[in-house]
Amino acid sequence: MINRQSAKLIVLLSACIAYSSLISVVLNSLDSAGEQPSAVWRWPIFVFGTITMVSLRMRLRQRGAIITAAAAIGIAMVGWLWIRSERSGQELVLSGFGVGFLMSRAINSDQWNHDWLQQLFWRGLGVLVAFVALGPVMTRGALEQPGLLQLFIIQALAFVAACLFAIMLDQSNQAELQTPPMLGWSSLFTLALVAIPLLLFGVADGQRSILGLIFGAFMDGLVLIAGGLAVALSWLVGWLIPSFKPNQRPPIEPSMPEAVDPSTLMPEETSQISSWLGDLLNIGVAIILIMMIAWLIYRVVHWLRDFETKPIAQGEVVIEQSIWSFDSLREQILERFRRKKPWKLDTNDPQVQKVRRIYTQFLELGEDHGQPRSKHQTAHEYGRGYAQQQPTNEPAIAELTAIYTQARYAEQLDAEAVARAEQALKTIQKQQP
Amino acid sequence: MxxxxxxxxxxxxxxxxxxxxxxxxxxxxxxxxxxxxxxxxxxxxxMFKHVDYQRELGHTHLFPDNRTTLSITLRNRKFLPLPFVNLHDLVPVGITLEQIETQPAASPNYRVLARAFGISSYQQVTRQYTILCPQRGLHRFGPANLSASDPLGLSISRATINEIDRLIVYPRLLTEPELGLPLRELLGTIRASQRLLTDPVVPIGIRDYTQSDPLKSIHWTATARRGQLQTRIYEPVTALTVMCILDIETIVPSYLGVNKFQGERLISMAATVCSALHKAGHAIGLWSNAALVEGNTAIQLPPNRSPKQASAILEVLAQMSLYSRLEIAKFIGREQSRLPLGATVLLISAVDTPAHRSALARLREYGYAPVWLYLGQHAPKVAGVKLIHSHQREP
Incomplete structure (x- = not known):
């Protein structure tokens, strides 16, 4: 079951992936020599980040977390700079420290609440925007390379998505509520929100297919985890069994082909059959892959459905019913386009008409803010109820109600009644929460 | 914004x-x-366009310790789903939601039922709870506060549903051991002094014919058997008009507070007596100096023997607070002229003051038959007033 702790874990994991991705992008931008230098750097950084965060999660407080994260990142950067001393590492340290700070904030459990999560989201977004704005300058344009760019975008946005997801989980897992309603729907909404800009840009750039873009976002994180584990395992095996050296096999030297007699060559059909077999194998593997993905999606959907429909609490019966009907839909659509009947005001006095129209606006405002006027309510009853909800607006509501009552029932209206009513309405509109 | x-x-x-x-x-x-x-x-x-909230109770009137259901329904009649709707509905402290935890509210008389909803397009979600009603009273549910947020939880809109639902829990009807006296003693033996009205359906015997007897009452078979005119004797129709006056004061003077146990026992006693008298076919009315939970009107139900009278009396007793508006002696003195002639006045009280005695004596002087059902510790003695004493020690 997903609870607050699980939500934290998701955020931390995602932050870790985004962090390692960011660092690898920066490293890549400075390392123009190797073909895939990020493969060398990403997994140790990922493992390093995970270890740091897990250790920080143990008992360290905020200041300790920041100092430790900064120190760890700084040591890593110094080590890297020591290896490649010919290049400047100023931007690396800066960006690494920034992300480290964000991470250490994220893992500080003492301040974990809904407001703080929202702050984290907006600050994270702000840091992202700042980095994007300054990144090309800091990395001397290397960040703009298409492949690295996609990688960074996906994983950084995954961090934002995870933050949003955690906000939703946090909101739905408050102790008094005990229920995470619409979890699956909200998750899909978040994914859509993150994916749509990506898709738009992906389609516009034509660099990746839509499926590949989405798939890549998930696969990249998985590869990181699996890669780290594999390397850790091979290291462990190597340490336990000194004779086991998987990467120490001597390279196979290619031998030059000797002269071939044309009469001994295989007939044409054999190579064709092997080609078909290869195609069949490819198709089979693709089908198996698709079935596995479909099964995975089915399991996820099933899990989400179970999660949403499970009994909320003992002693509570939940009945969910659809009230959709074509007639209600048609009525609501037509309502949008139907011209409202003009109010029949039983007076010809323009002042009175103006006051009553202002009061109508006030009623519409109340309706928009969840305070519709009931049929049985008098103007004063409604005004009192509204004022209870918005104490700051109480004088303005009282004044507008008094002017309306005067316009509705009195024979004469004050000369400045319209101006005062307009002013009262403006005050109410301004002070709406 | x-x-x-x-x-x-x-x-x-x-x-x-x-x-x-x-x-x-x-x-x-x-x-x-x-x-x-x-x-x-x-x-x-x-957010709250085309959204309805409805609260429904399985019963509106119950006896104590009965169970009923509370259903809350949130309805979304639009395309835009509401992923997070938090409901904070006020429920009275006098009722218990079984197996559901509630939270303290700002008012000590209420608890907060906090629930979260997630509603898709054109969907309604109903949640049902079983509620137990151990306490007498008028229990009010609501108002409810709704707060809803967008899927990201970045903005919150709020609305208040001012609809109030009421659940009336009648007072507990006492059993004979709780009553402390046999109910038959309370009702007494009532004899009609004159048989003005008789029930022609229920003959109870025969006697010799007198000239004043109507011809239609002659029992011809018995006349033939005995050889002289015999007349049927019908059961007399006798019904009392009882005005029950409940004095809610439990401590004298009243500004010292109230004894909750005695107050509830007074109300339960009044409910039991009134129900028994009504069941016996008497016209029963209720006066009291107590204040109602809602409103400040005096409690004055005139005597009636209609089937609705019993439920009307129980309903009033259920809504009664334990605070008095006026001393009972003053109340009787003020309203005495409205008492039906010849009615039996049954005063139920737990305190004994000279004012009580003088009020009862005055009623006796005016020709009423006062009966004092006293629930206090020491039974008083008032000349010419039938006294019934029933005391139960506070647990």
Missing amino acids: KGRRAGLFVLVLLLIIGLLSDVTLLPLVAMLGIMALLAVELWEWR
């Missing part, structure tokens, strides 16, 4: 700058922010 609009403006500016300056990441991130803010605006605009 202002901050969000400013943020939207900045993001649009960043989007334009990004598009013009050929920095790919900037418009992407700006678009992400813009979409998030637009979604928030959309939800905030349409």
Whole structure:
């Protein structure tokens, strides 16, 4: 079951992936020599980040977390700079420290609440925007390379998505509520929100297919985890069994082909059959892959459905019913386009008409803010109820109600009644929460 | 709101700058922010449109320790789903929601039922609870506060549903051991002094004919058997008119407070006696100096033997507070002229003051038959007033 702790874990994991991705992008931008230098750097950084965060999660407080994260990142950067001393590492340290700070904030459990999560989201977004704005300058344009760019975008946005997801989980897992309603729907909404800009840009750039873009976002994180584990395992095996050296096999030297007699060559059909077999194998593997993905999606959907429909609490019966009907839909659509009947005001006095129209606006405002006027309510009853909800607006509501009552029932209206009513309405509109 | 609009403006500016300056990441991130803010605006605009909240009770009138259901329904009649709706509905402290935890409210008389809903397009979600009603009273449910947020939880809209639902829990009817006296003693033996009205359906015997007997009452078979005229004797129709006056004061003087146990026992005693008398076919009315929970009207139900009278009396007793509006002696003195002639006045009280005695004596002088059902510790003695004493020690 997903609870607050699980939500934290998701955020931390995602932050870790985004962090390692960011660092690898920066490293890549400075390392123009190797073909895939990020493969060398990403997994140790990922493992390093995970270890740091897990250790920080143990008992360290905020200041300790920041100092430790900064120190760890700084040591890593110094080590890297020591290896490649010919290049400047100023931007690396800066960006690494920034992300480290964000991470250490994220893992500080003492301040974990809904407001703080929202702050984290907006600050994270702000840091992202700042980095994007300054990144090309800091990395001397290397960040703009298409492949690295996609990688960074996906994983950084995954961090934002995870933050949003955690906000939703946090909101739905408050102790008094005990229920995470619409979890699956909200998750899909978040994914859509993150994916749509990506898709738009992906389609516009034509660099990746839509499926590949989405798939890549998930696969990249998985590869990181699996890669780290594999390397850790091979290291462990190597340490336990000194004779086991998987990467120490001597390279196979290619031998030059000797002269071939044309009469001994295989007939044409054999190579064709092997080609078909290869195609069949490819198709089979693709089908198996698709079935596995479909099964995975089915399991996820099933899990989400179970999660949403499970009994909320003992002693509570939940009945969910659809009230959709074509007639209600048609009525609501037509309502949008139907011209409202003009109010029949039983007076010809323009002042009175103006006051009553202002009061109508006030009623519409109340309706928009969840305070519709009931049929049985008098103007004063409604005004009192509204004022209870918005104490700051109480004088303005009282004044507008008094002017309306005067316009509705009195024979004469004050000369400045319209101006005062307009002013009262403006005050109410301004002070709406 | 202002901050969000400013943020939207900045993001649009960043989007334009990004598009013009050929920095790919900037418009992407700006678009992400813009979409998030637009979604928030959309939800905030349409959040509570076509949304209904309904609270329904399985019964509106119950006896104590009975169970009923409380159903709360949230209905969304629009396309836009409401992923997070938090409901805070006020439930009275006098009732218990079985197996459901409630939270303290600002008012000590209420608890908060906090629930979360997630509603899709055109969907209604109903949640049912079993409630136990151990306490007498008028229990009010509501108002309810709804707060809903967009899927990202970045803005919250609130609405108040002012609808109030009422559940009336009648007073507990006492059993004979709780009553402390046999109910038959309370009703007594009632004899009609004159048989003005008789029930022609129920003959109870025969006697010799007298000249004043109507011819239709002659029992011809018995006449033939005995050889002289015999007349049927019918059961006399006798019904009392009883005005039950409940004195809610439990401590004298009243400003010292109330004894809750005695107060509830007084009300239960009145309910039991009135129900028994009504069941026996007597016209029963109720006066009291107690204040109602809602409203400040005097409790004056005139005597009636209609089937609705019993439930009307129980309903009034259920809504009664334990605080008196007026001393009972003054109340009787003021309202005495409205008493039906020849009625039996049954005063139920737990305190004994000279004012009580003088009020009963005055009633006796005016020709009424006062009966004092006294629930206090020491039984008083008042000449010419039938006294019934029933005391139960406070646990």
